[in-house]
Amino acid sequence: MSKIIKIEKEEVPYHGFFQLQRYQLRHSLFAGGMSETISREVLERGHAVAVLPYDPVRDEVVMVEQFRIGALGDTADNANNAWLLEIIAGMIEPEESVTDVVHREAEEEAQCHLSQLEKIHTFYVSPGGTSETTALFCGKTDTRQIGDICGVQGEHEDIKVHVYSFDEAVTLLEQGKICSAAPIIALQWLQMNRTRLRQIW
Numbered sequence: 001m002s003k004i005i006k007i008e009k010e011e012v013p014y015h016g017f018f019q020l021q022r023y024q025l026r027h028s029l030f031a032g033g034m035s036e037t038i039s040r041e042v043l044e045r046g047h048a049v050a051v052l053p054y055d056p057v058r059d060e061v062v063m064v065e066q067f068r069i070g071a072l073g074d075t076a077d078n079a080n081n082a083w084l085l086e087i088i089a090g091m092i093e094p095e096e097s098v099t100d101v102v103h104r105e106a107e108e109e110a111q112c113h114l115s116q117l118e119k120i121h122t123f124y125v126s127p128g129g130t131s132e133t134t135a136l137f138c139g140k141t142d143t144r145q146i147g148d149i150c151g152v153q154g155e156h157e158d159i160k161v162h163v164y165s166f167d168e169a170v171t172l173l174e175q176g177k178i179c180s181a182a183p184i185i186a187l188q189w190l191q192m193n194r195t196r197l198r199q200i201w
Contacts, residue, residue: 004028008037019044043130049101050089050134052186053112053141054166056201060143061169061190063183064088064109065160071179085162085172087183088112089134098135106139110161111147114139116201120189125181134182138190140201166194 009024021042026034053062065085072082090105092098099117106112120136143163164172172178173187190197 002028004034006034013041041129043132045130045132046091047132048089048091048125048134049098049105049137050087050182050186051102051106051114051117051137051139052087052183052190053106053110053114053139053143053146054190054197054201055141055143056198058143059166059194059198060163061166061187062088062110062112062141062143062146063162063164063169063178065162066158068180084180085178085183086180087186089182102137102139106141108152109159111145112139112141112161113145114141116140118193118197120186123181123185136182136186136189138186138193138197140197166190 004027006026007023008026011022012019013022014020021044023040023042024037025040026037029035054060055062063085064087065083067082068084068086069082071084088102088105088109090101090109092101096104102117103114106114116139118138120138122133122135125132125134146163147161149158149160169178169187170191173184178184178187
């Protein structure tokens with residue numbers, strides 16, 4: 001079956017740090033024919049990269065902790081939930097390659113040098129409302145060289161760097177203390193590929 005989208009109207013009701021795109025459209029239906037005209041809004045914020053640094057000799061991973069407004073919640077009681085344990089990540093700037101961003105962000109967020117990279121996947125973050133994708137990697141590093149408190153002051157970054165053994169990181173994952181998509185996917189991937197990486201890295 002050929003899938004069809006017919007955009008009838010497109011507008012930008014908001015343009016700031018992010019951009020909101022509004023569409024009036026119809027699309028093909030699985031049962032045949034076309035849908036009625038529907039309205040959908042898409043948050044346009046660009047595309048991102050993320051990387052889980054892994055030291056195959058010490059069997060350790062690098063994670064970062066920072067304030068995230070999207071995790072704030074509705075009340076002050078949830079304030080502690082706004083500091084998330086994540087992996088290194090950043091937005092792709094114009095004229096930057098994906099791997100350039102990975103290396104730049106690793107240095108900025110954790111003073112972390114990556115000597116090798118392995119691509120895990122590129123995935124949509126939340127395709128029901130945003131066009132953003134994340135290119136996800138695992139990177140070889142030496143955890144003896146990792147920073148403590150890092151980030152770019154001009155970007156208001158205040159980042160605490162953590163080094164965990166692989167087993168500690170998996171325990172945090174199983175306890176639900178890692179609750180954003182990229183680190184969950186990366187750690188589960190590392191669970192499946194750790195033996196191989198320790199052999200080739």
